[in-house]
Amino acid sequence: MATKVNRATAAAETPATRLSPELLLGLYRMMVKCRMCDEKARILFRQGKYAGNFYSNVGQEAGEVGAAYSLREEDWVAPSHRDWTSCIVKGAPLTACFAQLFGKVDSPDRGKSTPAHMGYPSLHIITPASTIAAQLMIGTGVAWGMKRKGQDNVVVSYCGDGATSIGWFHEALNFAGVHRLPMLYVVQNNLWAESVPLRLQTALTDLSDRAKGHGITGVSVDGNDILAVYEAATRAITRARAGEGPTVLECKTYRWYGHSEIDPAKYRMKEEVEAWKKKDPIPRFEKYLADHKLLDDQIKKEVRDEITREIDEAVEFAEKSPYPAPEEAFDHIWA
Amino acid sequence: MARTLTYIDAINEALHQEMERDDRVCILGEDLGLGGGVFKATAGLYQKFGEERVLDSPLAEGIIIGAAIGASLVGFRPVPEIQFADFIGDAVDPILQQAAKLRYRSSGGFTCPITIRVCWGGGTGGGLYHSQENTTWFAHEPGIRVLAPSTAYDAKGMLIAAIRDENPVLFFEHKKLYRTAKGDVPEEPYTVSLDNAEVRRPGRDMTIVTYGYMASIAMEAAEEMSKRGVEAEVVDLRTLNPIDKKTIVDSVRKTNRCLIVHEDTKTLGMGAEIAAILNEEAFDDLDAPIYRVTGPDIPPVPFSPPLEKFFMVDKEKVIAGMEKLAAY
Numbered sequence: 203m204a205t206k207v208n209r210a211t212a213a214a215e216t217p218a219t220r221l222s223p224e225l226l227l228g229l230y231r232m233m234v235k236c237r238m239c240d241e242k243a244r245i246l247f248r249q250g251k252y253a254g255n256f257y258s259n260v261g262q263e264a265g266e267v268g269a270a271y272s273l274r275e276e277d278w279v280a281p282s283h284r285d286w287t288s289c290i291v292k293g294a295p296l297t298a299c300f301a302q303l304f305g306k307v308d309s310p311d312r313g314k315s316t317p318a319h320m321g322y323p324s325l326h327i328i329t330p331a332s333t334i335a336a337q338l339m340i341g342t343g344v345a346w347g348m349k350r351k352g353q354d355n356v357v358v359s360y361c362g363d364g365a366t367s368i369g370w371f372h373e374a375l376n377f378a379g380v381h382r383l384p385m386l387y388v389v390q391n392n393l394w395a396e397s398v399p400l401r402l403q404t405a406l407t408d409l410s411d412r413a414k415g416h417g418i419t420g421v422s423v424d425g426n427d428i429l430a431v432y433e434a435a436t437r438a439i440t441r442a443r444a445g446e447g448p449t450v451l452e453c454k455t456y457r458w459y460g461h462s463e464i465d466p467a468k469y470r471m472k473e474e475v476e477a478w479k480k481k482d483p484i485p486r487f488e489k490y491l492a493d494h495k496l497l498d499d500q501i502k503k504e505v506r507d508e509i510t511r512e513i514d515e516a517v518e519f520a521e522k523s524p525y526p527a528p529e530e531a532f533d534h535i536w537a
Numbered sequence: 538m539a540r541t542l543t544y545i546d547a548i549n550e551a552l553h554q555e556m557e558r559d560d561r562v563c564i565l566g567e568d569l570g571l572g573g574g575v576f577k578a579t580a581g582l583y584q585k586f587g588e589e590r591v592l593d594s595p596l597a598e599g600i601i602i603g604a605a606i607g608a609s610l611v612g613f614r615p616v617p618e619i620q621f622a623d624f625i626g627d628a629v630d631p632i633l634q635q636a637a638k639l640r641y642r643s644s645g646g647f648t649c650p651i652t653i654r655v656c657w658g659g660g661t662g663g664g665l666y667h668s669q670e671n672t673t674w675f676a677h678e679p680g681i682r683v684l685a686p687s688t689a690y691d692a693k694g695m696l697i698a699a700i701r702d703e704n705p706v707l708f709f710e711h712k713k714l715y716r717t718a719k720g721d722v723p724e725e726p727y728t729v730s731l732d733n734a735e736v737r738r739p740g741r742d743m744t745i746v747t748y749g750y751m752a753s754i755a756m757e758a759a760e761e762m763s764k765r766g767v768e769a770e771v772v773d774l775r776t777l778n779p780i781d782k783k784t785i786v787d788s789v790r791k792t793n794r795c796l797i798v799h800e801d802t803k804t805l806g807m808g809a810e811i812a813a814i815l816n817e818e819a820f821d822d823l824d825a826p827i828y829r830v831t832g833p834d835i836p837p838v839p840f841s842p843p844l845e846k847f848f849m850v851d852k853e854k855v856i857a858g859m860e861k862l863a864a865y
């Protein structure tokens with residue numbers, strides 16, 4: 203039966219106290235790493251270091267990290283355009299991530315796919331197309347295959363609020379419901395689909411209600427609360443592994459910047475943006491960790507310094523990595 | 538040992554044999570399990586292999602292909618079915634943007650060995666939405682094989698080859714051929730090349746390039762014209778993507794004339810591409826313009842019998858085209 207647990211205001215109930223300090227700090231480090239890599243990607247774009255475009259995830263890190271942090275290596279991720287950082291969460295080396303931006307041969311697809319549409323085959327991250335919601339169907343097919351093989355692996359697939367309107371989203375959920383597939387659909391509801399506000403996207407308030415129509419579980423959480431996301435995702439993943447079927451997890455969040463790096467996002471009210479920046483998931487978690495004596499300024503600095511070093515090295519590597527030869531355009535069309 | 542089989546029975550036998558041989562092969566689509574398929578192409582499979590491997594899917598073409606793609610990434614060799622080519626619309630993105638490009642966009646990191654069976658074609662009173670041909674939507678796309686067998690022998694051998702192939706494949710089965718095309722088909726499994734056109738009939742006076750149901754119509758027309766002293770070489774493309782240019786060009790170098798026959802509407806049909814290939818590669822060998830005998834540029838296929846007859850290319854229309862070409 204469809205259930206919906208609206209935890210958007212329930213962060214205080216999160217039984218995070220049972221999470222180990224290592225795990226809590228790990229989640230923290232990963233959020234900071236995603237933030238810093240993303241900001242670096244934006245700077246590099248502005249510096250003209252790569253062509254194409256980039257879809258920043260800044261502001262949405264709690265959903266991005268919390269949903270996939272507990273995955274095993276054999277689990278799959280089916281990302282979309284705003285999920286370049288999900289590759290980092292799943293364990294892709296930063297060298298590959300930055301080579302991806304530049305379209306260099308050291309990117310996993312040797313420069314064929316666009317900067318933000320990154321996959322990593324050996325880590326089971328499916329290289330996405332730009333088609334919104336297509337990744338949900340492919341991810342669902344992977345889950346179907348794994349279930350048929352009797353494996354207890356899961357698939358996490360990300361999408362945005364806009365993606366929940368398109369038919370393929372519903373075809374995927376419906377199929378996953380029929381076969382009780384080990385799927386976690388993470389809907390990063392950032393209130394905007396490019397320049398279309400949520401009120402013109404759907405009459406729903408909670409996008410987890412989309413699950414009801416397909417007889418599957420839907421959960422909405424405060425998507426800027428890493429612990430709320432982590433807890434809901436872990437519960438969904440545990441259920442999925444146990445054969446109890448798919449979950450739609452709506453993370454209510456906000457993207458700080460434009461839809462892409464070429465979008466000044468003039469359609470949004472400044473007040474709305476500022477209000478959401480105050481709900482930044484990172485300082486919020488820093489306060490939680492400090493309150494629990496797990497974080498101080500020294501550790502914060504160490505975390506950032508270490509990530510800065512790693513990013514600098516990765517960017518240097520990516521810049522030195524060669525471009526593909528033009529003839530490579532003919533490679534990998536046919537098996 | 539060979540015996541006479543219909544085209545549809547050849548397809549059914551190929552599915553049975555491949556599913557027996559390789560338990561990674563599974564099929565999914567509408568009405569193909571319990572019901573055995575609207576034309577019975579999948580008859581008996583559900584009973585033999587069970588619901589795990591012969592899955593009646595929800596009525597949703599996108600996820601039929603999407604689920605097949607995903608399952609192929611974890612080692613399965615799915616054979617999804619689109620019940621009628623007319624309803625492939627919702628699956629166009631999964632086919633063209635996902636299946637055909639997944640290998641490319643991951644530089645070989647992911648391969649997508651799925652074989653999509655699609656029932657196509659007119660001439661059976663199916664009307665506007667059970668008659669269409671849309672092979673060229675897909676033949677235009679690098680990275681996906683597009684097959685359109687015309688004989689029972691090819692239907693079995695090409696389907697088996699497709700299932701064993703590492704590329705995504707669209708396998709177009711012409712519904713008119715299901716029970717009208719009969720021929721010798723070996724009992725044991727075999728494969729037919731997915732890279733080669735087939736010369737169905739040798740001839741010195743002109744080349745007819747065709748495929749699908751029209752290959753059988755072209756053969757009838759060629760036999761009749763043979764009695765009048767015109768020997769046409771009939772080239773059955775069989776594979777619309779990639780196209781076997783060599784067989785076409787070699788034939789036209791010999792006959793110096795070319796007639797293209799297809800059921801599809803004329804504008805931007807396969808004929809346009811074949812003519813362009815010959816223009817580029819055999820211009821000096823041509824003694825006459827390349828003519829096309831095709832469906833008219835109207836929505837295919839209006840229902841009323843005289844309207845359908847007007848649409849469909851038949852033997853008489855092909856003969857008229859051959860006469861015009863021979864007289865040039």
Ligand SMILES: Cc1ncc(C[n+]2csc(CCOP(=O)(O)OP(=O)(O)O)c2C)c(N)n1
Pocket residue numbers: 283284332333334361362363364365366390392394395396461
């Ligand atoms: C099928 C399809 N239609 C349109 C687009 C163009 N497009 C890219 S992203 C986007 C908005 C997506 O909004 P949402 O799903 O909310 O994700 P977000 O960008 O907010 O993360 C649009 C319209 C596309 N890529 N695919």
Ligand SMILES: [Mg+2]
Pocket residue numbers: 362363364390391392393394395396
């Ligand atoms: Mg959005």
